[in-house]
Amino acid sequence: MTTHLIRNARILGGDPQDVLIADGVVREVGTGLGGADTETDATGLVLLPGLVDLHTHLREPGREDAETVLTGTRAAARGGYTAVHAMANTFPVADTAGVVEQVWRLGRASGYCDVQPVGAVTVGLEGKQLAELGAMHDSAAGVRVFSDDGKCVDDAVIMRRALEYVKAFDGVVAQHAQEPRLTEGAQMNEGAVSGELGLGGWPAVAEEAIIARDVLLAAHVGSRLHVCHVSTAGSVEIIRWAKAKGWDVTAEVTPHHLLLTDELVRSYDPVYKVNPPLRTAADVAALREALADGTIDAVATDHAPHPAEDKDCEWAVAAMGMVGLETALSVVQHTMVDTGLLDWAGVADRMSFRPARIGRLAGHGRPVSPGEPANLVLVDPAYRGTVTPESFATRSRNTPYRGLELPGRVRATFLRGVPTVVDGEPVAPEAVAGGAA
Amino acid sequence: MKRHLVSAADLTRDDALLILDTAEEMAQVSSRAVKKLPTLRGRTVVNLFFEDSTRTRTSFEIAEKRLSADVVNFSAKGSSVSKGESLKDTALTLQAMGADAVVIRHGASGAPLRLAQSDWLHGSVINAGDGTHEHPTQALLDAFTMRRHLNPGAGRDLAGRRVTIVGDILHSRVARSNVLLLSTLGAEVTLVAPPTLVPIGVESWPCEVSYDLDAVLAKTDALMMLRVQRERMNAAFFPTEREYSRRYGLDGIRMAALPGHAIVMHPGPMVRGMEITADVADSPRCTVVEQVANGVSVRMAVLYLLLGGATPADGAPAGPTAAADAPAGPTAADAPAAPAAEESTP
Structure with a gap:
């Protein structure tokens, strides 16, 4: 049994304490601890529970040119994550027990980060026939979050049935809210900028109308609804209203929707092309406020890697999405912590505790206290650095933050006590391969 | 004036008037028996058309030829990614062939700006219509x-x-x-x-x-x-x-x-x-x-000003101040030839 001591860490931003890790769990928290085999000096660093991403595209199987489970989980670890939810829009689609188990096993083999597969709601993400949700839940992958992300479950009856059906195993439907008819040919947020640029508009109402319908459906059938990547002020109002009603509705926001606006599209640089699209400054302000007051429960990256050729082209034909795992915490510090909207305990809540609860991940999003799994991340909040995509662990480089100075840096990540990131860089694959569980 | 013409917003009032005044003088050239100036001799202009547009392409082509440019028509119908070579590779190809200017028509809004802001191409980019954006x-x-x-x-x-x-x-x-x-x-x-x-x-x-x-x-x-x-x-x-x-x-x-x-x-x-x-x-x-006839004159003026050495020292065509008040009288007719003064136009 090896023991590891983290010395002088500010747990959730509090006063410095020592944390002793042994056998993959937190053994002791206090001051003046000693007697460990190895030590990390965490003076000045903030200790958080390992981050949990509800929305990650790992691309494997099918688009290994963009990302693999191995490269994606390395990126996740480098960003401070100890668990990610792998979205179902792979090739083949993760709509069977076989595919979700494959992804789950690839995650176990990687060892950088737990991979919790998300199952498709409908066969082939086509919105017509329910996938075998029960079989995916009963598989080794133990799927509880279901999503057709990338596509909206737009048929009201299919959505209703899915919400009802997953109640049998405490599942949740994570909806990509996008009314398809209102977004045909959509290229960016519909507003002043789209009008000037002559790009097809993606109106806010196309998101808000689906969310309004879905919260009513969830209330009607008494099920859980999770709203993916909320992007508009109007969506926030609807979710706030649904929560006030006491309905079991949760929501996430991406880091890029907390920082970037559709003004950036004026460059026609497809690195800013994403779905849902970048919105206005008023939307950004509303999203930050909603994340601060808890209306929005979680930050989720929607990490969407794409190979260079899918972005190095005209806007209209470019792929939608941005990588985000390795910059999420910095963007959250920049937009929420450094602005005084959230403290570090709030960051732990929105990036670890709540997403783990939504995904029903037992071993993640736990307090830093004795007996809890040692899924931990050490953050240097004083760091300032320029985003250099060349240093990313992800296989893709489609970040909108290139050249931007952002605060904060992940110094170390521990997955059940095993360091997956040391001095800011992922450890060698052999050091974690095969899973520490 | 900027090196590219991608958006009408790129033009200040002075830029726009300079183009219009120059176009008046170009119109004189078009009314001569020999409708040709040596201004862009030795320069290569590529008409890169991703959309069919006979009238716009022809208008540009006539304008280019009246300025004695070497003209290449490059039709690349269909979008990139889905149908073969990407915009980037097309641009790199044209750059390697030594295009001094690229006149681009593209179905995707923003494609000319992408070309102008990329390092794929060093010549001037002239937007001949992009999607539902600008023309x-x-x-x-x-x-x-x-x-x-x-x-x-x-x-x-x-x-x-x-x-x-x-x-x-x-x-x-x-x-x-x-x-x-x-x-x-x-x-x-x-x-x-x-x-x-x-x-x-x-x-x-x-x-x-x-x-x-x-x-x-x-x-x-x-x-x-x-x-x-x-x-x-x-x-x-x-x-x-x-x-x-x-x-x-x-x-x-x-x-x-x-x-x-x-x-x-x-x-x-x-x-x-x-x-x-x-x-x-x-x-x-x-x-x-x-309007069609004026299109040739205006495009000649744009090409001339973007490519032809627009500095007054070169003896560029009279700017707003020097020009006559009457719409392009015969007196101003020879002015556009000035930058290539070694060769007098017939």
């Missing part, structure tokens, strides 16, 4: 035509002139470029369309919007009718072709409501019977054919 040389030839009729004379702008643009504003690159350029030149622009064909966010544009064509006719100096594609009615932008024509089409009765001096314009191609009736299209107040 700046069309706006320039429209402004040129309006100035000739409404405020003739070098150095003059369109201050106070009332321009009404009617039709499918939402999908029109011509409308976007015209609103920007005409407001730069001081004109008062009103857009007229059914509300379904007006872009969201139009409040921020430097123009007025009306849904009622009849209400604005009497206050119009230039009426520009835009083509309306019949297919739009399939997407419920308007109920039927006939209803569109009744509410927004220009017929002889409506034309009679215009002030006597007002002109009727159309960027072409016209859909006769849809947005314009045959009697209007063929009337002497309709400037469609004149």
